[in-house]
Amino acid sequence: MRGERVALVLGAAVWAGGRASPTLERRALHAAGLWRSGEVSAILASGGVGRHAPSEAAVIARLCREAGVPEAVLMLEERSTSTEENLRFSLPLLREVGAASVVIVTDGFHAPRARLAARRLGLAALGPLSSDSPRVPLSANRVKAGLREVPAYLWYALRLRG
Structure with a gap:
């Protein structure tokens, strides 16, 4: 994998019974599509255990395997509990495999904060960042998640000054 491009999929909620939330499923399937293409x-x-x-x-990883991605190209970082930790704890793994470039896979509303945190940690990430699709309906949960990003972005901007 040395010198290759790696998709870094940021975690989201796992529901009871180990089911992926729609956000987590969307991100995983987007990453699988990037690999297939x-x-x-x-x-x-x-992403760790929530x-x-x-x-x-x-x-x-399970969703990616089910979508045809071979085990050999999957890596797991299972300690993180926040966007910052997703990126911070993934950096050593990316260095270890000699990733030449990184594509952060997340949702459009989350992408600005993820990009800010990556930049502050010294990770130059490439697009496409968003796993959003025109087919994804706008729900109350997605609006709420988007609105939550405003104060979260400001918090990251102040706290991660570099």
């Missing part, structure tokens, strides 16, 4: 040569799934087991990374 040859845009990335490996996928790094990032309210429900297994880890977000394990669920991302």
Whole structure:
């Protein structure tokens, strides 16, 4: 994998019974699509155990395997519990495999904060960042998640000054 492009999939909620939330499923399937199209040569799934087991990374990897991604190109970071930790804990793994470039896979409303945190941690990330699709309906949960990003972005901007 040395010198290749890696998709870094940021975690999201795992529901009871180990089911992926729609956000997590969307991100995992987007990463699998990037691999199938040859845009990335490996996928790094990032996310620890939240309210429900297994880890977000394990669920991302399972969804990617089910979408045809071979085990050999999947890596897991299973300690993180925030966007900053997703990126911070993934950096050593990316260095270890000699990733030449990284594509952060997240949702459009989350992408600005993820990009800010990556930049502050010294990670130059490429697009496409968003797993959003015109087919994804705008729901109250997605609006709420988008609105939550405004104060979160400001918090990251102040706290991660570099």
